[in-house]
Amino acid sequence: MIAWLGTHWQEAAYGEASRLAWLRPLEALYRRGMSRRAHAYACGDKPVWRAPVPVIVVGNITLGGTGKSPLVAWLAEWLAAGGWHPGILSRGYGGKLPKGHAYPLWVTAETPVSESGDEPRMLAEQTGVPVMVDPDRSRAARRLVDAGCDILISDDGLQHLALARDLELVVVDGKRGFGNGHCLPAGPLREPLERLRSVDAVLVNGEPAFVPPVGVHGMRLSPSGWRRLGGEREPLAPLPFQTPVHAVAGIGNPSRFFATLAGLGIEAIPHAFADHHDFGVEDLAFGDGHALVMTAKDAVKCRGLAPFDSWALDVVAEPDDAFVAWLEQRVAAWGSPSCRSPSFESPSFESRSRGT
Template sequence: MTVLERGWYEKRWWCYLLAPFSVLFWLLATVRLSLFRFKLKASYRLPVPVVVVGNISVGGTGKTPFTLWFCQFLRQQGFTPGIISRGYGVKIAAPVLVSAQHSALEVGDEPLLLAERSGCPVVVSPNRVEAARYLLQQCPQVNLIISDDGLQHYALQRDIEIVLIDGQRGLGNGWLLPTGPLRELPARLKHVDLVIANSGQHELADGVMTVQAERLVPLTLPEQRLPEGATVDIIAGIGNPQRFERSVLAAGYQIKQRRFLADHHPFSQADFNGLTTPLLMTEKDAVKCRSFAQAGWYYLAVQAQPESALISKLTEKLNLLRSQYGY
């Protein structure tokens, strides 16, 4: 966590020196939203339902584990989902359908992980409308699109908005960037369909989702096993590495060294200098480290589980979509 991020969540006084920039951020965001609301900027309706899974804050909120769970749940409900994503940190001139031949440097770490774990087609493009159209063109069997981290991309009309928040860190000091961690004000949560708190209760949430460690997976030798209670080093380049640390401890391992890097960090061999094996990382980071992975490196696979009340609300909303689209 950077000094600025710590300031947001510890509500340090010096963050408020940035308040004029947050006011400017709010003005620009309000003008942009108004342009869409009054149809001065075009927005597009697709022939299939669109479900946005996003957040109003920067940093990790558990969006990827939820999306993986949601893909499985949608199949159980009779849908054939596909995913569109921006592909953070990569330069893409035209929409790309993610395949096993791609690397995280080409399509982004989260899209690659989503494609591998979900079994759903994933298209990456900074333009969500183009991504969605390309997805339907390449995969005509898709009858519902999940827009990963697309809450603020108003050019694409949506049927359901799902927002995840960190149940432990909350919304920080409640201020917009850069004074605080928010992309939109907390009042935005009143206008979405479902607010899910990850790993803790939150007064603005409709319910709670837990994320549990599922298994350890070696990056090199499939037969490698790590004894329970082993002492490990950990490394993470995600939005909330402290949650990963808690997951490792909850799985029964002891931590000797920890190294936390920025979210979406482009890993290289040099990032591991001084760390020893056994070494644990997140699955999202592992997709970027395969080409130079060593024996004794593992990733911790996790599984999201929304509580039953959230599942019931989701089922109701999906049933309504089914009737609206004639599925």
């Protein structure tokens, strides 16, 4: 079903509800299926595995990008700074292991994106903490615990009910919100809005263009600098390239990236692609000498494909102070981080945990 969700569908899903009204009977079937599935896990008809360490799930209830991966990176770094040894687990959407290889997959900065998927590879590079990919998140969680992680972060794991969680965080795009308010395929919702009543915290990314639920927290994504693909890093200003530029975005919400560039005063020629797009050389060859800019998520797939004058815009999540204070209280209730000295298999994580 999701394969045909193109640009026109998203415009309708995040716009006028009546344009997709003919899909409401299918929406009813989808909602019934989701309800039965949730009940099966809740009553024990389907098994749920609970890790011996705390599990934080970061997800969303809508299709398309909301900013959850930057929040996952922020969480990993925040927890590590507090003495924890976090691990990140992911479905690895867009990745596929070669024949004869088996999950779980330990992701490093050298893992081919074709195997790991773009977001896990990006998170491995950004955080330096162990990142594990497996369609079976419980199996990935076991592997991370065996490796010495004492707290786990599940990226986009809200609907993966086979893994028990101690904290559920939902990220909502401030501009697009919940779209027309309907579930798939008549709208962009993966789950009904009532689901928000059972999560622990809702964070709205950016200034909301809708009336947010009571008690939500705010966050924003702030550009932190430029990075030549596979090369040096540069500050936001002065720009390390000439404008106008070609702006490429193969993410869930390309318009957010283009708006960020406009906010930086950059004249850009936009090129939007589907989320997790498998880029080829032809997608990045414009033949006019203008520089090329893209998201960090796209950059992990485009090294070796993009021309020399190609740059990634790095962004960082900045949750509001109230959320950080709330999170500190919740994490403190789990006790102090493990005082054992685990033998991590990831060299980058060993170096970071030693403070080198």
